[in-house]
Amino acid sequence: MAQLFVHNLPTHVATADLADSTVIVIDMLRATSTICYALAAGAKCVVPLLEIDETRQLGQQLGREYVVLGGERRGKIIEGFDLGNSPREYTPQRVLGKMVLFTTTNGTRALAHASEARRVLVGSVVNRATVAAAALDASRVDILCAGTDGEVTGEDILAAGAIADQLLRDSTAGYWELNEPAQFAQQEWQKILTQSETTGRPINEVLAVALRDTIGGKNLLDVGHQSDLIDCAQLDSLAVLPELNRTTRQITLR
Secondary structure, three states: OEEEEEEOOHHHOOHHHHOOOEEEEEOOOOHHHHHHHHHHOOOOEEEEOOOHHHHHHHHHHHOOOOEEEEEEEOOEEOOOOOEOOOHHHOOHHHHOOOEEEEEOOOHHHHHHHOOOOOEEEEEOOOOHHHHHHHHOOOOEEEEEEOOEOOEOOHHHHHHHHHHHHHHHHHOOOOOEEEOHHHHHHHHHHHHHHHHHHHHOOOHHHHHHHHHOOOHHHHHHHHOOOHHHHHHHOOOOOOOOOEEEOOOOOOEEEO
């Protein structure tokens, strides 16, 4: 029996405990969603970084003509950066063929926390089916939620539940052993599915509305990024599989 664990925050699991696992990192609003959009738009790679200064310095070292600086602090674009953390900013016109040097408040730190894992995949609702398919044959899958400033966030739980639910649907009955947070996340996702079925409303619409009541959703509404909730709720809209290379520290498509 394979193991499927959800961790609601990086602090809920030690980095070393992820060493033999396939880890799916989630920061649905918005880092991992934006990474998916950037790579789908033709970015050469995404380099997740922790600090603003190191991002600027690496950009200067590599040559600003070859890179795009992207990211946010407290939901807003960083001074001097090219792009923020909104998925729709990452168009082919802006990122095609370029390295995206990317730093965010929570998402890139969650990616760093998973750095010792056997595989590190970038997951969200937008690439739910693709990332689930890539993890299907693993003996252990850990879904690592970024949270917001150390708080558990409902949007990450929903994305984790969506991926967990897909894994269960794609596997034979009884194949996965779930921990309690994984069971809870799947149940929360099932509520979204049920609401869509009973009301006849598209699941993307139901999910986008639900995101408004999450911590991350409220934060985005406060800074005027309502459209990001819609973009991040586009279930299975991108057939991309971003994976972090442990050697180069670059996220590329597999």
